[in-house]
Amino acid sequence: EDKVVQSPLSLVVHEGDTVTLNCSYEVTNFRSLLWYKQEKKAPTFLFMLTSSGIEKKSGRLSSILDKKELFSILNITATQTGDSAIYLCAVEAGANSKLTFGKGITLSVRP
């Protein structure tokens, strides 16, 4: 059975801090790993990673994948209160491209 584990489950930081969110996985026939940000409603897409060692970057957010050690990290630098959200990791695997989600990481950024 495919498994995706995110850690920590929740995190409280102060504005300006840097945070690292973790996602490890055990799946058969890995295809891609995706990160989403969820505020009040729908999860919104952040990154899709398919290759090891290639960093994806968007403003203060960046992510990298390690296919040998089976994990990904999402970094947020100079955090702002608007970064407060649930961050979801999902892994796509198998011939039918099944997506398995982790339980999510709740990030709270205090002013």
Added chain:
Amino acid sequence: IAGITQAPTSQILAAGRRMTLRCTQDMRHNAMYWYRQDLGLGLRLIHYSNTAGTTGKGEVPDGYSVSRANTDDFPLTLASAVPSQTSVYFCASRDTDRGNSPLHFGNGTRLTVT
């Protein structure tokens, strides 16, 4: 604006009643999905459809049914609602014909079964 529309936004439903959650997308995506999101459990797949005319069971299908008569619509039906089906329901879609592609989500339906 292209995207996924879910209706209703929220609903309070008496146990034993039948309910259909609606989902429509205008992106011509071939694959569609229904997830439920519960505190501490994350997003769990209920049913999916890889293309119009086909459906499949996800991780938690019991008590739910779906149909996919056309590309755009993917309704989720609760035949006889129970309190454990209280949750936030998200419809999602993606274009799997284009290789790796992200899921796009609707804004969700908050359902309370009393």
